[in-house]
Amino acid sequence: MTDLWSGRFEKGLDPRIRAFTSSLDLDERIALIDVRGSIAHARMLGRQGIVTQAEADAIVAGLERIADEMRKGAFPWPADAEDVHSAVERLLRERIGDVAGKLHTARSRNDQVALDLRLFVLELLGSLDGAVVALATALLDRAADEVGTVMPGYTHTQRAQPVSLAHHLLAHVEALRRDRERIAQSRARTAVSPLGAAALAGSPYPIDPSAVAAELGLAATSRNSIDAVADRDFVAELACVSALAAIHASRLADEVVLWTTSEFAFAELSDEHATGSSIMPQKKNADVAELVRGRVGRAIGDVVAILTILKGIPLAYDSDLQEQRVPLYDVAAVAPALEALALLVRGLRFDRARMRAATERGMLTATDLADHLARRGVPFREAHEVVGRIVRERLAAGRDLAGLTLEDLRRYDARFEAAALEEIDPARSMAARRSPGGTAPERVREALAEARAAFAER
Numbered sequence: 001m002t003d004l005w006s007g008r009f010e011k012g013l014d015p016r017i018r019a020f021t022s023s024l025d026l027d028e029r030i031a032l033i034d035v036r037g038s039i040a041h042a043r044m045l046g047r048q049g050i051v052t053q054a055e056a057d058a059i060v061a062g063l064e065r066i067a068d069e070m071r072k073g074a075f076p077w078p079a080d081a082e083d084v085h086s087a088v089e090r091l092l093r094e095r096i097g098d099v100a101g102k103l104h105t106a107r108s109r110n111d112q113v114a115l116d117l118r119l120f121v122l123e124l125l126g127s128l129d130g131a132v133v134a135l136a137t138a139l140l141d142r143a144a145d146e147v148g149t150v151m152p153g154y155t156h157t158q159r160a161q162p163v164s165l166a167h168h169l170l171a172h173v174e175a176l177r178r179d180r181e182r183i184a185q186s187r188a189r190t191a192v193s194p195l196g197a198a199a200l201a202g203s204p205y206p207i208d209p210s211a212v213a214a215e216l217g218l219a220a221t222s223r224n225s226i227d228a229v230a231d232r233d234f235v236a237e238l239a240c241v242s243a244l245a246a247i248h249a250s251r252l253a254d255e256v257v258l259w260t261t262s263e264f265a266f267a268e269l270s271d272e273h274a275t276g277s278s279i280m281p282q283k284k285n286a287d288v289a290e291l292v293r294g295r296v297g298r299a300i301g302d303v304v305a306i307l308t309i310l311k312g313i314p315l316a317y318d319s320d321l322q323e324q325r326v327p328l329y330d331v332a333a334v335a336p337a338l339e340a341l342a343l344l345v346r347g348l349r350f351d352r353a354r355m356r357a358a359t360e361r362g363m364l365t366a367t368d369l370a371d372h373l374a375r376r377g378v379p380f381r382e383a384h385e386v387v388g389r390i391v392r393e394r395l396a397a398g399r400d401l402a403g404l405t406l407e408d409l410r411r412y413d414a415r416f417e418a419a420a421l422e423e424i425d426p427a428r429s430m431a432a433r434r435s436p437g438g439t440a441p442e443r444v445r446e447a448l449a450e451a452r453a454a455f456a457e458r
C-alpha cells in the first residue's frame with residue numbers, strides 16, 4: 001500500500017511500526033463524523049471554485065456512499081491504513097479515481113482530526129446532558145411526594161437536624177443543575193470549527209471556513225490556526241464536567257447504599273434493580289449504586305490521563321494527542337451510569353416511619369431548645385451551654401429529648417416556657433426553618449416548583 005505521505009520515503013513502513021502508530025481501531029468510532037466533515041469541506045471547495053463543481057459533486061457522491069456503507073457496517077476497512085483519514089481517501093480513490101486526491105486540498109489531518117473530535121465531544125455532551133436530566137427528573141418526581149416526610153439530616157454522618165426528604169433530594173438536583181450549566185458552557189466552547197487551519201499555518205486557498213462551520217452546525221471558527229490544531233481543552237473539559245457529574249451521582253449512590261442497609265433501613269430497592277447472592281439467600285444488594293460509585297474512579301482516571309497527555313507538549317499538533325482517544329472514549333461510560341441511577345431512584349421504596357423514628361432518637365432538636373432560650377434574650381452561646389448539659393444528663397440517664405417536662409427544663413434554666421416542649425417535635429423543628437432555601441415544607445414546595453420550571457425550559 002502507499003501512505004498519504006509515501007512520496008518522500010524510499011522505503012515503506014515496518015509493519016510492526018505501522019501496528020504501533022495506527023489509530024485505525026480507535027478511529028472507527030469517529031469515522032462517520034469524519035466523512036461528514038469531509039463532505040462539508042468538499043462542498044466548500046466546489047463553491048469557492050478551488051475544485052470544479054463537477055469534481056466536488058463526484059467527491060461528495062463517493063463520500064456519501066462510504067457513509068452509507070459505514071452505517072450498514074459494510075465499509076471495507078483496509079487493515080493496513082494508518083488512520084480513518086487515509087482509509088477513506090484510499091477507498092474514495094478506488095471508487096471515483098484520481099479526483100479523490102483533490103479532497104485534501106486546503107486541509108490537513110491535523111485540522112481534520114480536531115474537527116472530528118469536536119463533533120464527537122459535542123455528541124457526548126449531548127448524551128451527558130440527557131442523562132443528567134434523566135437523573136434530576138427522577139429526583140424531582142420522587143421529591144414531589146416527600147415534601148412533608150421528615151428524616152434526619154446528617155453532618156459528619158451523625159444525625160444533625162430534622163429535614164424534609166424532598167429537601168434532601170432537591171439538594172442533589174441543585175448539583176445536577178450546575179452540571180447542566182457546565183455542559184452548556186462547554187458546548188459553546190467546543191462548537192468551534194478548526195477547519196481551514198490546515199497543518200497549523202492556515203491555507204493559501206480562498207477557503208470559506210464559516211460556511212463549513214455553519215453546515216456542520218458549529219457556531220464559530222477558530223481565531224488562530226495554531227491553536228486550532230493544538231487545542232484539546234474541549235476534551236479535557238468534557239472529562240472534567242463528566243467526572244464532576246459522576247461524583248454527584250456517586251454521592252447519591254453512596255446514600256442509596258447506606259439507606260438500604262438494615263442499619264438505616266430508610267429505603268428498599270425495587271426487586272428489578274437489585275441483585276442477590278449466589279450463597280446467601282437473604283441478600284439484596286445495591287450493585288447498581290456500587291457500580292456507579294466505582295465508575296467515578298474510572299472517570300477521574302480519565303481526567304488525569306487526558307490532562308497529563310496535554311501537559312508539556314509543544315504547539316501545535318503532536319501525536320501524543322492520539323493517545324487521548326482511549327480515556328476520551330471511556331468518559332462516555334458516565335452517562336449510562338447516571339441513567340441507571342435514575343432508574344434506581346424511581347424504584348426506591350422509602351420507609352417514612354423509619355425515617356421519622358430516626359428523627360426521634362439522637363436529640364436532633366437540641367438546637368431548637370437552644371433557639372428557644374436565645375429567642376428569649378439568652379445569648380446563643382449560653383443557651384448552647386444549658387442545652388448541652390440537658391443532653392449530657394439525659395444521655396447518662398439513657399433517655400432522649402422526648403418525655404421532657406417543663407419542670408425538667410426549668411431545673412436547668414428558669415427562662416424556659418411551655419412552647420419549648422412543642423418546638424422540640426421533629427416535624428415542628430423542620431417546619432420552623434422557613435429561611436430562604438430552608439427545609440420548611442412551604443419553602444421546599446416553592447423550590448420544587450422552581451426546579452421543575454427550570455427543567456421544563458430546556
Ligand code: ARG
Pocket residue numbers: 023083109110113317319321322
Ligand atoms: N490519528 C491522528 C490522531 O488521532 C490524526 C492524524 C494527525 N496528523 C498527523 N500528522 N499524524 O490524532
